[in-house]
Amino acid sequence: MADAGHEALVLTAAGAVRYATGVAPPHGDASAEAARPFAAVVRADRIALFGLDGAAPFPRDATRAAGALADAVGDARRVGVDRLPFALGETLARALPRAELVGAEASVLAARAVKTADELALLRAAQAANEAAVAEILPAIVPGVREIDLTGRFLAAMARRGVTACHVEPIWCVVPRSASDAPWTFPGGLPYRELTSERVLAAGDQVMIDTGMLHGGYMSDFGCTWTCGAAPDPGLRARWEGIVDAVLAECRPGRTGAALHAAALAANGSGRPAPWPVPLYLAHGIGIGGVEPPFIGTDLGRAAEESMVLVPGMVLVLEPYVWEAGAGGYRAEVMVAITDGGYERLSAPPP
Numbered sequence: 001m002a003d004a005g006h007e008a009l010v011l012t013a014a015g016a017v018r019y020a021t022g023v024a025p026p027h028g029d030a031s032a033e034a035a036r037p038f039a040a041v042v043r044a045d046r047i048a049l050f051g052l053d054g055a056a057p058f059p060r061d062a063t064r065a066a067g068a069l070a071d072a073v074g075d076a077r078r079v080g081v082d083r084l085p086f087a088l089g090e091t092l093a094r095a096l097p098r099a100e101l102v103g104a105e106a107s108v109l110a111a112r113a114v115k116t117a118d119e120l121a122l123l124r125a126a127q128a129a130n131e132a133a134v135a136e137i138l139p140a141i142v143p144g145v146r147e148i149d150l151t152g153r154f155l156a157a158m159a160r161r162g163v164t165a166c167h168v169e170p171i172w173c174v175v176p177r178s179a180s181d182a183p184w185t186f187p188g189g190l191p192y193r194e195l196t197s198e199r200v201l202a203a204g205d206q207v208m209i210d211t212g213m214l215h216g217g218y219m220s221d222f223g224c225t226w227t228c229g230a231a232p233d234p235g236l237r238a239r240w241e242g243i244v245d246a247v248l249a250e251c252r253p254g255r256t257g258a259a260l261h262a263a264a265l266a267a268n269g270s271g272r273p274a275p276w277p278v279p280l281y282l283a284h285g286i287g288i289g290g291v292e293p294p295f296i297g298t299d300l301g302r303a304a305e306e307s308m309v310l311v312p313g314m315v316l317v318l319e320p321y322v323w324e325a326g327a328g329g330y331r332a333e334v335m336v337a338i339t340d341g342g343y344e345r346l347s348a349p350p351p
Contacts, residue, residue, distance in 0.1 A: 001044065001080070004106035008076035009042040010069055010092070013083045015288050016040075016108050018217070021049050041072035048072035066091035073099065080104030109293050113285055114313035120337055120346075122218040123286070123315060126163075127335060127347045130213050130220035133157035135350060143203045143229050147172045147196045150207070158213055167219060167290055168212025172196050175206040175225065175329040185278065190323045192277040203229035206328045212290045219290040221317050224332040224349035236322055236330040243267045243275050243320045244334055247282070251336055251343040253312055257283075257296040257305035264297070264320060275320040283316045286335065314338040315346070 001009065011017050017040045038058045041048040050058035050068065059065040062085075069092055073079055082104040084092065093101055115123070136157045137150055150172035158164070173193040176182035182191030194210070201207065210223035225232070246267035250259045264282050268275045274297065276282050282297030294308045294316070315337050323329035332349035 001042070001107045003110070004080065005078050006080040006102075006104070006107045007043070007078050008073045009040075009080045009082075009104050009107060010073065010084065011040045011042065011082055011104060011108070012038065016082055016104065017049075019108065019112055019288055021047055023049060039069065041069060043074070043076065062087040062091045066095040070095035078102065080107050082108065112287050113293050114311060115287060115315055115337065116313070119218065119287065120313075120315070122216045123220075123335070124346055126213065126215035126218050126220035127222060129158065129161045129163050129215055130211055130222040131347060133161060134209060134211060134222055134224070138226055138350065141201065141207050141226050141228050143201055145201050147174070147199050147201070147207075151196050154211065163213050163215045165214035166212075167214045168210065168221070170196070171208065171210040171223075173208050174199060174201065175208050175323070175331075177326055177328045179325070188273055189278040190273055190276075190321060190329070192321070192323075201228045206233070206330070208329070208331050210331075210333070217288060219286050219288065221286050221290055221335065222333060222347060223319065225330045226350075233327055233330070236324070236327060239268075239322045240275075240320060240330045240332065243322070244318055247318055247320075248334075248336070248343060251310065251316070251338060253310055253338060253340065255310050257294055257308035257310075258302050260296050261302065261305055268320075268322070275322050277321055280319070280321075282320055283318045286315055286317050310338050312338050312340050
C-alpha cells in the first residue's frame with residue numbers, strides 16, 4: 001500500500017477480502033451465514049471487516065453502507081477500491097469528499113504475486129493432490145473410453161483425496177492433427193480444443209489434460225499430454241522440453257517477463273507461431289486464484305513484460321504448447337517458485 005500510495009483500501013471482491021483478512025466464507029454451514037465476509041477496509045493500523053449479518057453487518061442500503069465504509073476509512077486521502085457496485089461507489093465518493101478514490105489493484109495484486117512460505121506450502125499440497133489424481137487416471141486413457149468419462153473419473157479421484165472445489169472445468173481433449181479438426185482460432189493461432197466432449201478415444205489419440213482444483217484456499221493447476229494406447233511422439237515432447245528448459249534458465253530474481261518470452265521464442269525456432277495458443281499464455285501466476293499476475297506471452301505486450309521483474313516468492317505456471325500439422329501437439333504445465341538463487345519446481349508432468 002505504501003508503494004502504491006494507498007492510505008486505505010476498500011475491498012469487496014471475495015478473493016481480495018479473503019487475502020487481506022484471512023477470513024474465508026463458510027462452506028455448507030447455514031448457521032455460519034452471519035460470519036460470511038462481504039467487505040473489508042484495510043489501513044496500516046487496523047482492518048475493519050463487514051459481514052452480511054452479525055456483529056458488524058454490512059448495510060443493504062447504499063447510503064448507510066457508504067457511511068459505514070467512510071467511518072472505517074477515516075482521514076485517509078488516497079483510497080484504493082475494488083468492484084464497488086455503481087450506486088455504492090458514487091455514494092462513497094460523496095461520503096469522502098476530500099479523498100481520491102483509485103483502483104486497489106496496484107496494492108492487492110502486487111501483494112498476491114509474492115507468496116509467503118505458508119502460501120507455498122498450501123500450493124504444494126494442492127498441486128500434489130491434483131497430480132496424484134491425474135496419475136491415477138492415466139492408465140484409463142485407452143481406446144473406447146470417452147473424454148467425459150475421464151473427466152468424471154478424475155473428479156471422483158479428487159473427491160477421494162478430500163478435494164471437491166473444481167474451479168477449472170477438467171479438460172481431457174484429443175489434440176487436433178489438422179486445423180480443420182479444431183475450433184476456430186485467431187489468425188496465426190495454434191489449433192486447440194478445450195471443451196471435453198463425448199468423443200470416443202482411438203489408439204494414437206493425443207489427449208491433452210488440464211485441471212484446476214481449489215484446496216485449502218489455494219489453487220492447483222496441472223496439465224500434460226498423454227497418448228492413447230501408443231507411444232508418444234518423442235519429437236513433439238522434446239521440442240516442448242527445449243522451450244521449457246530455455247525459459248527455466250531465465251527463471252531467477254531480476255529477470256523480466258520479456259526475457260522469458262524471448263527465450264521461449266528463440267527455443268521454438270524462427271518461422272513458427274508462438275508456442276502457446278492465443279489467447280492463452282506462456283506463463284501465468286497462481287495463488288488463491290488459478291490465473292493471476294504476472295502474465296507472460298499475452299496481448300498485454302512486451303512493454304508490460306519488461307516491467308514485470310521476477311522476485312523470490314513469485315510462482316509461475318509455464319504452459320507452452322507445440323503443434324505441427326499432421327503430427328498433432330504436446331502441451332504440459334510446470335509450476336515453479338522463484339527463489340533467492342533461481343527457482344524450485346513445485347510440479348512437473350509425468351514421464
